[in-house]
Amino acid sequence: xxxxxxxxxxxxxxxxxxxxxxxxxxxxxxxxxxxxxxxxxxxxxxxxxxxxxxxxxxxxxxxxxxxxxxxxxxxxxxxxxxxxxxxxxxxxxxxxxxxxxxxxxxxxxxxxxxxxxxxxxxxxxxxxxxxxxxxxxxxxxxxxxxxxxxxxxxxxxxxxxxxxxxxxxxxxxxxxxxxxxxxxxxxxxxxxxxxxxxxxxxxxxxxxxxxxxxxxxxxxxxxxxxxxxxxxxxxxxxxxxxxxxxxxxxxxxxxxxxxxxxxxxxxxxxxxxxxxxxxxxxxxxxxxxxxxxxxxxxxxxxxxxxxxxxxxxxxxxxxxxxxxxxxxxxxxxxxxxxxxxxxxxxxxxxxxxxxxxxxxxxxxxxxxxxxxxxxxxxxxxxxxxxxxxxxxxxxxxxxxxxxxxxxxxxxxxxxxxxxxxxxxxxxxxxxxxxxxxxxxxxxxxxxxxxxxxxxxxxxxxxxx
Amino acid sequence: xxxxxxxxxxxxxxxxxxxxxxxxxxxxxxxxxxxxxxxxxxxxxxxxxxxxxxxxxxxxxxxxxxxxxxxxxxxxxxxxxxxxxxxxxxxxxxxxxxxxxxxxxxxxxxxxxxxxxxxxxxxxxxxxxxxxxxxxxxxxxxxxxxxxxxxxxxxxxxxxxxxxxxxxxxxxxxxxxxxxxxxxxxxxxxxxxxxxxxxxxxxxxxxxxxxxxxxxxxxxxxxxxxxxxxxxxxxxxxxxxxxxxxxxxxxxxxxxxxxxxxxxxxxxxxxxxxxxxxxxxxxxxxxxxxxxxxxxxxxxxxxxxxxxxxxxxxxxxxxxxxxxxxxxxxxxxxxxxxxxxxxxxxxxxxxxxxxxxxxxxxxxxxxxxxxxxxxxxxxxxxxxxxxxxxxxxxxxxxxxxxxxxxxxxxxxxxxxxxxxxxxxxxx
Numbered sequence: 001x002x003x004x005x006x007x008x009x010x011x012x013x014x015x016x017x018x019x020x021x022x023x024x025x026x027x028x029x030x031x032x033x034x035x036x037x038x039x040x041x042x043x044x045x046x047x048x049x050x051x052x053x054x055x056x057x058x059x060x061x062x063x064x065x066x067x068x069x070x071x072x073x074x075x076x077x078x079x080x081x082x083x084x085x086x087x088x089x090x091x092x093x094x095x096x097x098x099x100x101x102x103x104x105x106x107x108x109x110x111x112x113x114x115x116x117x118x119x120x121x122x123x124x125x126x127x128x129x130x131x132x133x134x135x136x137x138x139x140x141x142x143x144x145x146x147x148x149x150x151x152x153x154x155x156x157x158x159x160x161x162x163x164x165x166x167x168x169x170x171x172x173x174x175x176x177x178x179x180x181x182x183x184x185x186x187x188x189x190x191x192x193x194x195x196x197x198x199x200x201x202x203x204x205x206x207x208x209x210x211x212x213x214x215x216x217x218x219x220x221x222x223x224x225x226x227x228x229x230x231x232x233x234x235x236x237x238x239x240x241x242x243x244x245x246x247x248x249x250x251x252x253x254x255x256x257x258x259x260x261x262x263x264x265x266x267x268x269x270x271x272x273x274x275x276x277x278x279x280x281x282x283x284x285x286x287x288x289x290x291x292x293x294x295x296x297x298x299x300x301x302x303x304x305x306x307x308x309x310x311x312x313x314x315x316x317x318x319x320x321x322x323x324x325x326x327x328x329x330x331x332x333x334x335x336x337x338x339x340x341x342x343x344x345x346x347x348x349x350x351x352x353x354x355x356x357x358x359x360x361x362x363x364x365x366x367x368x369x370x371x372x373x374x375x376x377x378x379x380x381x382x383x384x385x386x387x388x389x390x391x392x393x394x395x396x397x398x399x400x401x402x403x404x405x406x407x408x409x410x411x412x413x414x415x416x417x418x419x420x421x422x423x424x425x426x427x428x429x430x431x432x433x434x435x436x437x438x439x440x441x442x443x444x445x446x447x448x449x450x451x452x453x454x455x456x457x458x459x460x461x462x463x464x
Numbered sequence: 465x466x467x468x469x470x471x472x473x474x475x476x477x478x479x480x481x482x483x484x485x486x487x488x489x490x491x492x493x494x495x496x497x498x499x500x501x502x503x504x505x506x507x508x509x510x511x512x513x514x515x516x517x518x519x520x521x522x523x524x525x526x527x528x529x530x531x532x533x534x535x536x537x538x539x540x541x542x543x544x545x546x547x548x549x550x551x552x553x554x555x556x557x558x559x560x561x562x563x564x565x566x567x568x569x570x571x572x573x574x575x576x577x578x579x580x581x582x583x584x585x586x587x588x589x590x591x592x593x594x595x596x597x598x599x600x601x602x603x604x605x606x607x608x609x610x611x612x613x614x615x616x617x618x619x620x621x622x623x624x625x626x627x628x629x630x631x632x633x634x635x636x637x638x639x640x641x642x643x644x645x646x647x648x649x650x651x652x653x654x655x656x657x658x659x660x661x662x663x664x665x666x667x668x669x670x671x672x673x674x675x676x677x678x679x680x681x682x683x684x685x686x687x688x689x690x691x692x693x694x695x696x697x698x699x700x701x702x703x704x705x706x707x708x709x710x711x712x713x714x715x716x717x718x719x720x721x722x723x724x725x726x727x728x729x730x731x732x733x734x735x736x737x738x739x740x741x742x743x744x745x746x747x748x749x750x751x752x753x754x755x756x757x758x759x760x761x762x763x764x765x766x767x768x769x770x771x772x773x774x775x776x777x778x779x780x781x782x783x784x785x786x787x788x789x790x791x792x793x794x795x796x797x798x799x800x801x802x803x804x805x806x807x808x809x810x811x812x813x814x815x816x817x818x819x820x821x822x823x824x825x826x827x828x829x830x831x832x833x834x835x836x837x838x839x840x841x842x843x844x845x846x847x848x849x850x851x852x853x854x855x856x857x858x859x860x861x862x863x864x865x866x867x868x869x870x871x872x873x874x875x876x877x878x879x880x881x882x883x884x885x886x887x888x889x890x891x
Contacts, residue, residue, distance in 0.1 A: 040692060042699075086877035092692070093632050093834070094876060097826050101869040104823055108866045377819070381699050388696065432711040439704025443697045447684065450693055 005163060005284075007414040012284045015407040018294070021302035022048075022364035023406070027383045027390075027398035028309045029356025034384075035392030036317055037349040038329035040096040043083070044357045045379040046103025049110060049372060050075045051358020052365040057118050059130040065137070066231075068130075069362060076358035079106075080351040088346045100377065110372030124371030131293060134366060138297040139218070139236045140290040147296070148278070151285035166283030173276035180269040184262060195252065203248045211241025239304055246307070294367045302363050306399055309356060314395050316352070325349055326393075385442040391455030400453060409434045487535075489576035495542060496533040497580040499549075505530025506585060510547030514568065516540055536573055543568035544581040558582040599732035600856045605849060606733040611809060612848020613746035615821065617801030619828040619840040620753060621794025627770035627835035628790050629681070630691050634698040636825060637818035638705035639795050643669050643802025644813030645709055647720045658721055662803050669799025670792045677791040682784060702819075709815035717812040720803065735808075742804035749797060750841055757837055766790060770835060824851065824865065827872040833885025842883060847871075 014020060026048050033039040054072030059065065083102055087095040109115065111122045119125065152162045195203075215237040254270065257263030289295030316322050324345050327335045332342050361375065368374070382405065390401020413434040417427055425433060451457040487494045495513060500506035511532040512523040521542065522534050536542065543564040546555055555567065562582040564570045569581040622636045646668050651661040684694060725736035757763035768776040769786045777783045805821070806813040828847045832839025847868050854864035875882070 040695075082873075086873060086880075090876070090880050093695075094830070094880065096632065096695070097830055098873055098876060101823055101827065101872055105866040105869050108863055112860060112863055114860055378703070381703050384696060384699065429711050432707045435707035436704045436711060439700045439702070439707065442700030442703065446693045446696045446700065447687075447689065 001160065001164065003418050005167075007411065007418060008167075009284050010414050011407045011411045012280060013286065014410040015403050016286065016299060016303075017406070018298045018302040018367050019364055020402055020406045021299070021306050022360045022366075023379070023383060023386065024306050024360070024399045024402035025302075025309050025363060026357045026360030027386050027402050028306070028313055029353040029360065030383050030387055031392060031394075031398045032313065032316075032325070032349055032353035032356065035387065035394070035397075036322065036325040036329065037346060037353075038092070039088075039346060039350060039353075040092045041099045041350070041353070042096050042377075042380055042384075043099030043101075043103030044383050045375040045377065046099070046106045047076050047079065047354045047357030048361030048364055048379070049103070049106050049370075049375040050079055051361035052370045052375070053110065053119060053125075054358065055362045056125045056130040056365060056370045059133055060125065065133040068133075069359075072358050072362055073355050076354045077351055080347070080354045084347045084350045088343055088350070100380070103377070103380065107372045107376055119372070120370070122372065124369040124374075126369050127293060127365070127367070130370075131366065134301075135291060135293065135297065137232050137235050138291040139232050140295075140297050140300070143290055144287055145290045145296050146285050146287040148281045148285055151282050153285070163283050166279055170276055170279035170283060173272045173279060177269045177272035177276065180265050180272070184265050184269070187262065195249075195256075199252065203252060204245065207241050207245040207248055210244045211237055214240040214244070239300075242304070242308065298366050302366070305359065305363060309359070310395055310399060317395075321345075321348075381442075382438070385438060385445070388442065388445050388450065388452050391452030393456070394452075394454045397452055397454040404453075405438075409438055412437050487576050487578050491537065491575060493536050493539060493573040493575045494533060494578040495536065495544060495571055495573060495581065496531070496578055497544070497583050499526050499530045499532065499546065499583065500553075500585050506549060506553065509549055512545040512547070514543040514545060514564075516542065518543070518565065537575075539573055539575045542571050542573055544571055544583065545569075546583065549585065553585050556584040558584075597856070601853070602732045603734065604852045604856050606735060608849035608852035609845065610735065610739050610743050610848070611852055612845035613743050613750075614801050614805050614809060615824055615828055615848050616750055616841045616844035617746050617804075618798040618821075619825045619832075619844045620750060620837050621790075621797045622825055623829045623832070623835055623837050623840035624766070624770075624790045625794050626829065627837070628766065628773070628787050629685070631681075631698065632695050632826075634695065634822070635702040635705060636698075636794070636798060637822035638702050638709075639669060639672070639798035639818070640802040640805065640821065641709060641813065641815065641818035642672060642705070643799030644720060644806035644817060645713060645718075645802075646799065647803040647806065648713070648718045648813055651721050652719060661720075662800070665803050666796050666800045669802075670796030672799075673791040673793075673795025674788060676795070677788045681791065682788070685784075685787075706815050706819060713815065715815060717810075717814045719812045720806050725807075738804075739808045742808050746801070746804065749800060753793065753797070754838065754841075762786075762789070820865075824868055827868050830872055831875055831882055833882025836882070836884050839882055839884035 026044055029047070030041065030044050033041040033044075051072040054075040055068045058068035058071045063071065079102070083095070083099055087098045110119045112119075113121050115121070152158055152166055155162045215233060218236070218240070250270075254267045257267050288299070289297075291297045317325065324335070324340060327338075327340070328342055328345050328349075335342050335345070364375070383402075386401040386405040387398055388401070389405055390399065391397030413430050416425060416433055417430040420430070445452070498505060499509045499511065505526070505528065507526055507528050507530060509526045509530075510523060511526060513521045513534045513536070515521050521536065524532055524534075526532055545564075545566065545568040549555065557563065557567075558569050558581075562570045569583055571579050571581045573579055618636065618640050621639075622633060625631055625633050625636070643665055647661055647665045650656045650664055651658050656664070680697075681694075684697070689697075725738040727734055728737045728740065755763075757766060765776065765781045765786050766789070768779070768781055769783050773783050776786075802813070802818065806817065810817055810820075824847050825844075828843035829840045830843070831846060832841065832843030850868050850871060851864050854867040859867050
């Protein structure tokens with residue numbers, strides 16, 4: 001039992017790691033390319049690397065964080081133009097070959113000794129050279145924080161059975177939520193009632209006020225010395241307001257949905273998912289520095305950006321522009337006959353998806369170094385696996401897929417390390433074994449369930 | 465002990481003797497080093513220490529151990545200048561940030577410490593150092609042809625697969641690695657004769673192509689799986705194969721055979737004898753494929769399937785049989801290429817050997833025109849030459865691979881169908 005719990009603990013650690021969030025952001029970008037528009041971009045890691053270089057190098061030249069991030073975006077914008085102009089008029093394979101080649105060129109150039117003054121060569125740029133401005137934005141205070149603060153150790157002195165009970169509750173909640181969602185899906189899905197504009201503006205106003213109050217109160221609670229900075233306050237305000245906004249809209253939608261039987265199912269499923277998350281952190285509490293290089297601050301921001309990206313993609317693909325993307329994916333000629341500029345639409349999709357990629361790259365390096373080889377082809381392939389696992393052309397598919405992908409690999413590695421005797425598989429071989437499983441998993445996934453976990457098979461005739 | 469450095473400071477050391485320099489905190493610093501290296505020191509070289517203004521501080525002549533040592537009393541920048549070296553040797557230019565005036569080498573001395581200048585001696589004909597530029601180019605062209613022919617072995621198959629099935633096979637590079645790995649297992653581990661091993665490897669790799677088509681690709685075609693999905697399947701296969709190689713063989717480089725091959729000199733060209741064999745074999749293999757494609761019924765049928773599978777099937781060609789044959793030939797050729805690549809180019813095989821040339825293969829195939837076997841051959845030769853010539857023409861390090869990819873991107877802008885492709889195939 002102890003082994004199982006420690007394996008699950010390691011799995012959870014990977015699931016909430018900032019790197020997982022970073023890849024999730026890149027996969028969200030890839031979803032715009034591949035899932036919604038049908039562009040076969042096999043160079044997403046190149047976008048990540050460019051974003052990371054753009055930000056990190058700017059900061060080492062004392063450019064403020066905000067502009068450094070903008071520079072990262074501009075670099076990826078230019079990269080998209082370079083990739084898109086020659087290839088987007090051609091068949092899909094050409095984009096694939098050119099993107100993978102261009103990503104490799106970026107990587108080779110980053111490793112080059114000639115650029116060592118900027119990129120640090122194959123050593124890379126060390127984290128301490130660019131992390132400072134980001135960490136100083138933190139309003140979480142110093143010291144360490146355990147999440148949840150109320151956890152299994154507080155019940156019956158942390159006896160083993162409490163943890164097991166938590167695990168059982170967790171599994172029960174997940175199974176329940178999945179069953180509910182499945183029955184919902186088979187009956188056509190719940191329709192979200194449109195909110196009236198008065199309610200909407202009232203909610204937004206309430207969120208702004210609450211966000212402002214929290215901005216003042218919470219840093220005081222965390223007994224702050226760093227949050228005096230005005231930028232730190234602004235960041236805090238944005239984060240708090242967004243969270244309050246999400247809670248208010250979620251609550252309002254749940255209240256409206258409760259009136260129908262299908263809606264009740266959906267609300268129940270949502271409640272079970274929230275309960276499952278709480279159960280996870282109750283059973284496997286996690287302790288990190290509040291701020292630090294690898295603490296809660298970077299985790300919070302990373303996952304906050306993931307949530308924000310999901311919201312942006314949701315709004316984008318629901319718009320008329322999103323329908324254009326799908327139209328291009330399904331039938332370019334039909335779009336042309338409707339007088340749409342297919343080339344321009346593809347280019348816009350490439351640029352926007354690439355920006356998510358570079359944003360992912362910036363988050364990816366927040367806890368480590370900017371090293372060219374850490375963002376190579378394998379990372380792009382992992383991103384594809386994660387995307388197809390979660391479900392292409394869905395909103396939450398990329399996030400779910402990435403979390404499951406990274407935690408499943410750790411699960412396989414740890415489990416085969418613990419239960420397969422060394423004579424059959426040594427410790428270093430379990431690492432490779434986990435990647436072999438990933439590769440085979442990708443193949444099986446594409447063959448037998450191309451729509452992934454959340455996807456809709458009808459939406460996924462992704463042929464170029 | 466404390467007095468020793470002081471004594472050295474007082475009595476000026478004789479210019480010709482090598483004196484051990486002991487740095488004393490806040491008083492003295494040392495510049496020490498060796499001309500040559502410990503195994504091959506260089507005797508009788510004048511070494512001069514200049515201060516930041518270029519004024520001589522001290523000088524000495526190295527003895528048999530090649531060592532030199534200077535003592536200074538002020539911290540700061542100094543330059544080490546090395547006099548005439550014996551014939552056949554030269555000072556390798558130091559890294560840019562250490563370059564001082566007139567070929568001297570910058571050292572920054574702190575008191576109480578000892579520093580060594582970035583001084584390296586190499587023989588004049590080392591690497592590209594001494595050959596005339598023309599000789600370098602000729603040598604690079606020979607290497608480029610070698611690389612190109614080996615790339616052609618793999619890319620002809622890649623192109624045939626693309627032509628007949630429309631699939632961009634990202635796992636093709638792993639077929640190349642597989643060739644090297646199988647040869648390593650047969651020749652190095654099991655100790656089979658190299659030539660027998662090469663033949664066996666080709667057969668085994670060809671069989672792996674047959675097996676792949678039988679187990680995976682044919683059923684997937686029957687399922688009607690889309691080409692994009694199949695392409696992602698090949699990505700998964702490539703990932704699984706790479707880590708499977710690591711799982712079974714380990715992450716380090718393995719040699720196919722332990723012995724080294726003799727170098728043959730043909731004028732300015734210096735290649736191992738094995739290289740010439742590899743080039744010959746590659747040329748013969750490709751010629752056979754070309755002959756079969758052009759002048760036999762099977763070849764005609766393959767080209768027919770390439771042009772239009774439905775029409776080919778309608779006119780009585782067994783498309784599945786043709787595709788299976790293409791897989792066998794492609795995998796066999798890639799395996800053969802892998803063995804020779806490991807023998808003569810990369811000096812061993814590693815799990816990612818194939819992955820490193822995957823993009824060159826794609827560049828070659830696209831350059832020649834996707835799906836055209838002869839285009840792939842021409843493309844591979846061009847890519848091979850470009851990669852090898854990029855070095856002497858000024859592209860440092862790994863950038864030589866990038867040059868090939870840049871050419872690919874530029875070509876797609878100008879002539880997307882490739883050199884030998886037909887415009888109708890594109891878009």
